[in-house]
Amino acid sequence: MSTVSRTADDQQAIISSYRRYLSKGRASLGEMFGGDVEEYSSGAWLRTATGRKILNCGGYGVFLMGARHPRVITEVTRQLNSNPIATRLLLEPQAARAAEALVQVAPAGLQKVHFACGGAEAVEAAIKLGRAHGKRHLVSMESGYHGKTLGALSVTAKETFQNPFRPLLPDVSHVPYGDAEALDRVLAQHPGEACVIVEPVQGEAGVIIPPDGYLRAVEEACRRHGAFFVLDEIQTGLGRVGHWWAADREGVVPDVLLVGKGLSGGVVPVSALVATPEAFGPFDKDPFIHTSTFSCHPLAMAAAQGAIAAIKEDGLVERAAALGDLLIPQLRDIAVRELGDRVREVRGRGLLIGIEFTVPGLAGDLLLELIGAGVLGNHSLNSSTVMRLTPPAVLTDADVDFLLDAFRYAARAVLN
Structure with a gap:
């Protein structure tokens, strides 16, 4: 059996264990997001069981200093x-x-x-x-x-x-x-x-x-x-x-x-x-x-x-302010340019950023496309129309470019 096949089998076993021992709903949610399994993290990035590298702009605000500082x-x-x-x-x-x-x-x-x-x-x-x-x-x-x-x-x-x-x-x-x-x-x-x-x-x-x-x-x-x-x-x-x-x-x-x-x-x-x-x-x-x-x-x-x-x-408070000032207007420009009036607003303070849509379901669709493009975001429990980004304050210039490129790609892909 090839390494890829073993990995696929392992992923399916984990999904099955979630369904049997933890929560059927949680297993289904994991499958909806691609069924991949995170197994390693460092700084702003995590790696999955299939070897994918994903920029972690999720985590609901936990990873201000990235993983394993x-x-x-x-x-x-x-x-x-x-x-x-x-x-x-x-x-x-x-x-x-x-x-x-x-x-x-x-x-x-x-x-x-x-x-x-x-x-x-x-x-x-x-x-x-x-x-x-x-x-x-x-x-x-x-x-x-x-x-x-x-x-x-x-x-x-x-x-x-x-x-x-x-x-x-x-x-x-x-x-x-x-x-x-x-x-x-x-x-x-x-x-x-x-x-x-x-x-x-x-x-x-x-x-x-x-x-x-x-x-x-x-x-x-x-x-x-x-x-x-x-x-x-x-x-x-x-x-x-x-x-x-x-x-x-x-x-x-x-x-x-x-x-x-x-x-x-x-x-x-x-x-x-x-x-x-x-x-x-x-x-x-x-x-x-x-x-x-x-x-x-x-x-x-x-x-x-x-x-x-x-x-x-590491001066992360100041870094969060500077990154927010950089990211929010650029994310807004991309969102408006690619999605037009489907976007109600891009807003935030520092590295707590929300992108609100006028079209039902678009926040979830964009979240899925963004994960496919290599960036993890968040949904919003009390608002189905808003996708959130909570990036770490340890993003490098290259990480910022990757995030913006992935967001641009996802915004275009979500309309296809």
Whole structure:
């Protein structure tokens, strides 16, 4: 049997295992995207079982520093060879070091950290912390996305995801994103008892950018009505939008900032809640009020330290801003030239980029053509008309040219 045949057999075996042991739907989705299997990644590129090289502009915001960044790998390997999982009873130094590193780059005034494993878990922690302060009415934004655990799902205003699992948490309001006056009206009905959670850019909604001044107006409304202000920067934080935090653009300091995705360094999953000392009070007082077995596990703490160090040392925040300024207008020009009025808008901040179409199904078709051309993108869970690109900030000039050429090819191919 030839090598190619063995590879094809292996791929089919993996698809069969997915279908049998994981999810039939996930197996079908994999087949729709060509059935290829990723097996190796480095920097901006991944390699499949068939030997294809694919530029990774997907990953939903995880790979800001690319895959297997040497700084992160060094930190994680060192920890793996010494103490990968801690007892949780004794103190463990990597947790303290990771918390200090995160506070040093967080907006001023956020000084306390709770680590978790995934974004939804960080959202759950924020909801519980708000409740501990008596903030029992949750307010989130229409089309927002905060995860799919029960509490996070309650503030993820998408009926497709919510309906199979009702009843969800009670006392939840959803208001239009970008409409600070609508938020103010809802908060006025719940003085002193609301917890507001908002994204500075709605990623899963299709890279929806609010009006200038919106986050500042949200913060002011929260202060005016005694609401608990949670800013979900799980996707936008740590340089993705060309700033350390999207909050930095407007000088906003929430009660709680949520961090994830890029904090992993693309190596070990980790998320965090970073809070003011006042907001963190209930967790500060009682170390058992909210716990998790793998919170602060040393491998993740090493990855977080490596990720923050890599972002600083490689100037990835500035690089993300520069690449966004380069890519967004060129992608817009190609999209308009090749697809005309089938494109509604190409928009983004930094390396969080959305391409919205006027024709149903075109986003998915373009995503498939783009993969065929050697570039991996993202769909948008809350918007079927938007394809997203979340490239790493380590793209070289040659990588940028490859991305633009592949996008041009895919845009032409999708019409045939």
